[in-house]
Amino acid sequence: MSINKSITHVILTGGVGSRLWPLSRKSQPKQYLEIFEGKSLFEMTVDRNSHLANKVMVVGNVDNHHLSGKVMDKTQTSYINVVEATPRNTAAAIAFAAFASESEDVLLVTPSDHIIDIMENYNNAISEAVSKAQEGFIVTFGVIPTKPETGYGYIEYKGDKVISFREKPNETTAKEFIAKGNFLWNSGMFCFKAGVLLEELKQFQPDVYQKSKAVWEASKDGFLDLNLSLEIPSISIDYAVMERSKKIKVVPASFSWSDLGSFESVYDYLVFNGHSVDQNGNMVIGSDKHTTFLGLKNTIFVYTDSANLILQKENSQDVKDIYSELERINSELLN
Numbered sequence: 001m002s003i004n005k006s007i008t009h010v011i012l013t014g015g016v017g018s019r020l021w022p023l024s025r026k027s028q029p030k031q032y033l034e035i036f037e038g039k040s041l042f043e044m045t046v047d048r049n050s051h052l053a054n055k056v057m058v059v060g061n062v063d064n065h066h067l068s069g070k071v072m073d074k075t076q077t078s079y080i081n082v083v084e085a086t087p088r089n090t091a092a093a094i095a096f097a098a099f100a101s102e103s104e105d106v107l108l109v110t111p112s113d114h115i116i117d118i119m120e121n122y123n124n125a126i127s128e129a130v131s132k133a134q135e136g137f138i139v140t141f142g143v144i145p146t147k148p149e150t151g152y153g154y155i156e157y158k159g160d161k162v163i164s165f166r167e168k169p170n171e172t173t174a175k176e177f178i179a180k181g182n183f184l185w186n187s188g189m190f191c192f193k194a195g196v197l198l199e200e201l202k203q204f205q206p207d208v209y210q211k212s213k214a215v216w217e218a219s220k221d222g223f224l225d226l227n228l229s230l231e232i233p234s235i236s237i238d239y240a241v242m243e244r245s246k247k248i249k250v251v252p253a254s255f256s257w258s259d260l261g262s263f264e265s266v267y268d269y270l271v272f273n274g275h276s277v278d279q280n281g282n283m284v285i286g287s288d289k290h291t292t293f294l295g296l297k298n299t300i301f302v303y304t305d306s307a308n309l310i311l312q313k314e315n316s317q318d319v320k321d322i323y324s325e326l327e328r329i330n331s332e333l334l335n
Contacts, residue, residue, distance in 0.1 A: 006105045007130065008080075009053035010097040011045055013060040013068055013112040014087050018323035019262045019316065022307035023286060026334050030260065031113035032067045035285075037273070041260065042112045043071050048119070050077065052126050053108060057082060057100060059093045068112075082219075085226035088212075091240035092232045094190070095201055095212035096224070103195025106133045110189045115269055117256040125253035129191035132160070137249040138192040138200065140242060142184025143257045148174035151261055151317060153186035153238070160249045165238055184252055188259070190237070200247060205240040208233055262316040263300050281313075307333050 017023075017030030024030035031042040039047075046056070057080040058068045065083045072079050082096050094109055101107060108126065116122055129139040140162070142155040150170060154177050156163040165186065169177060177183035202209040211232040218225050242248055258265045267283055277283045282293035287303035300316075302309040311319065326334050 006102070007053040008055040008057055008097075008101055008105055008107050009049045010057045010059060010094070010107050010109045011042070011068075011112045012090065012093050012109065013042065013058060013064055014084070014090075014093060015111070015113055017113065017261075019319045020260075020266065021319055021323045021326070022304045022309055022333065023302055026063060028067070029064060029113075031111075032064070032071070036115075036269075040071065041114065042068065043075060045110060045112050045114070046071065046075050046077055048116060048122070049108065049110065049126075050075075052123070055080065055105075057097055057107075059084065059097055061085070061087060081222045083223045085224045085229045087234070088229060088232045089234040090188075090237040091201065091205060091208050091235045092212050092215075092229075094197065094237050095208060096216055098194040098198045098201075099213060099216040100222075101194035103193065103198070105194045106130055106191065107194055107197070108189075108191050111259070113260060114187070115256075115258045115260050118254070121253060122255040125251050125255060126191070129251045132249050132251070133191045133193055133196075136193065136196055136247065138197060138241065138245060138247050139190060139249050139251055141187045141189040141191075142250045142252050143187050144252055144254045145178060145183065145185050146256075148178045149185065150174050151265070152259070155184045155186050155250055157182055157184055157250050157252065160251065162242075162248050162250050165243050184250065185257070186238070187253075187257055190242075196247065197241065200241050200245045204244045205233075205235060208235060208240055263302065263311060263319065264313050264316040267300055267313055267316075 013031060016026060020030045023033060032040050034040045056077055059082045060068050061084045080100060082100055097107055125141060132139045142157060150168060153168055154166040215224050215228045218228055258269060260266050271277060278293060281298040282296055284291045284301045291301060293299055298313040300311050300313055
C-alpha cells in the first residue's frame with residue numbers, strides 16, 4: 001500500500017492493564033512488557049503500521065512517556081509526542097491528536113496493547129478505512145468474532161452502517177450476538193480526518209471540545225497542563241461521538257485480533273506460539289523454575305519478583321477486582 005502524505009498513525013498508550021496484574025504495573029504497564037518474542041505490544045504496534053502512515057504520534061501520560069520514548073528510539077521512529085498530565089479517557093486523548101494535526105490529515109488511531117495477525121486482511125481493512133475517511137466519514141473497525149467473548153464491546157451492523165454499539169455482554173447475550181451473525185467486536189481502532197472528528201466532538205460534546213482545545217493551546221512541547229486538564233470531562237470517544245454521529249461507518253475486518261486484556265487471552269496467545277503447558281492445561285508465566293501442578297486444571301501461575309498470582313483461567317476477568325482493592329489501600333504492589 002503506498003504511503004499517503006497525510007496519514008498519521010496515532011498510538012494511544014494510556015491503559016494500565018489492571019487485568020494483567022501483577023505482570024502489568026503502573027511503572028511497567030502491559031504494553032511495554034517484552035514478553036512477546038522479545039518485543040513489547042507497543043513495539044509490535046509501531047512495526048505493524050510503519051508502512052501505512054508517514055507520521056507517528058504517541059499520546060501518552062507523564063508516567064509512561066519515557067517508556068514510549070525508549071521503544072521509539074529502539075525502532076528509530078521519529079514521532080510527535082503528546083503527554084497528558086492526567087488520564088481523561090479516550091475522547092480527550094483523541095481530541096488532542098486531532099488538535100495536533102492539520103484538519104485534512106487522516107488519523108489512524110490504535111491502542112498500543114493489541115495483538116493482530118493475518119496482516120494482509122489488516123492492511124486491506126486499513127486501506128478501506130482510509131478511503132472512507134477521505135470521503136468525510138469517521139470509521140470504526142469491527143472484528144468478525146470467533147467466539148461469544150464477554151470481555152469486548154460489540155457493534156451491531158449492516159453492510160458498512162452501524163446499527164448500534166453494545167456494552168460488554170454477559171455470556172447468554174454474547175451467544176445471541178454470535179447466533180444473529182451481524183455483530184462485530186469493537187476493536188477500539190478508528191480512522192478519520194482530524195477536522196471531521198473535531199466538528200462532531202464540538203457538536204455532541206462541546207465541553208470536551210472546548211476544554212481539550214484550551215489544554216492543547218496552553219501545551220508546551222506537547223506536555224499538557226495538569227490543572228486545565230482536570231477540567232476536561234472523562235468520557236470515552238464511543239460515548240462522546242461514535243454512538244451519536246451520523247458520519248460513522250464500520251469496516252468489518254477478518255484479521256485475527258485480541259486486546260490481550262486478560263490472562264485467558266494471554267494464555268491462548270502464548271499456547272498458539274508454543275509456550276509450554278502441562279497435560280492438564282496449566283501454565284507458568286514469568287518464571288523458568290520447574291513448577292508442578294497437582295490436581296489442578298487450566299491454572300495460570302504468574303510469577304514476579306514482588307507478587308505472584310495463581311488463578312483459574314476462567315476467572316481471568318476478575319483480576320481487575322484485585323487491582324481495584326490494592327488501589328483502594330494504596331498498595332506498593334501496583335508500582
